[in-house]
Amino acid sequence: MLSDYQDRWVEDFEAIKSVITSANRGLEIEAEHIGSTAIPGLSAKPIIDIDLIYAKEEDFNIIKANLESIGYFHNGDQGIASREVFKRNNGASHPVLDVIKHHLYVCHQDSEELKKHLIFRDKLRSDQALTKQYGKLKQRLAAKANQDHKLYAQLKESEGSEFFKSAMNQKEKE
Incomplete structure (x- = not known):
């Protein structure tokens, strides 16, 4: 996956x-x-x-x-x-x-969705620690989904959204 x-x-x-x-x-x-x-x-x-x-x-x-x-x-x-x-x-x-x-x-x-895509991409590109953290989340979700692409997408949508919100809150504090 x-x-x-x-x-x-x-x-x-x-x-x-x-x-x-x-x-x-x-x-x-x-x-x-x-x-x-x-x-x-x-x-x-x-x-x-x-x-x-x-x-x-x-x-x-x-x-x-x-x-x-x-x-x-x-x-x-x-x-x-x-x-x-x-x-x-x-x-x-x-x-x-x-x-x-x-x-x-x-x-x-x-588009608000476009803005979210670019902000999140740019934040991850500029913050190695955040990228590592997100990578670990993705690996955990992939293991939990056990090669089920739809389940992985659902997990990433819910838990990834929380990660995104947290990363954006961190950006606002900087």
């Missing part, structure tokens, strides 16, 4: 980013590598998490159409406001997008 940190995850992100930004050429967008694979030294499920960020509200439908043209489908916000999920179509075939496992989220630049 969890893998030791892999340097190639940065290269994987860059490869996906290149394809996605090329498909959206001419739009004011950015792509951010988020999640555990974006934190050097942190164990993670080997799935690259990406936030594609746009500035103009009217660009969302253009981005959606562009992503559909390269084999994605819009899967709604999956219960998390201001974070739109895009998944690969079954049967799509792309030498990068269908080889590197990834999750793609499209967020407006003012």
Whole structure:
């Protein structure tokens, strides 16, 4: 379930980013590598998490159409406001997008969920002790889940949320 940190995850992100930004050429967008694979030294499920960020509200439908043209489908916000999920179509075939496992989220630049992703990523990148602590939590949860991916996700959602809140409270005190 969890893998030791892999340097190639940065290269994987860059490869996906290149394809996605090329498909959206001419739009004011950015792509951010988020999640555990974006934190050097942190164990993670080997799935690259990406936030594609746009500035103009009217660009969302253009981005959606562009992503559909390269084999994605819009899967709604999956219960998390201001974070739109895009998944690969079954049967799509792309030498990068269908080889590197990834999750793609499209967020407006003012999205609260985007802000949380970036703050948490940046906090972990800048605080080795916190990264180690989070890594231990993830390992404990993975052992508790015993290779059950859904149970791991549920445990991480509940206990990881508490960890996130604690880390953010610590940031506010600094």
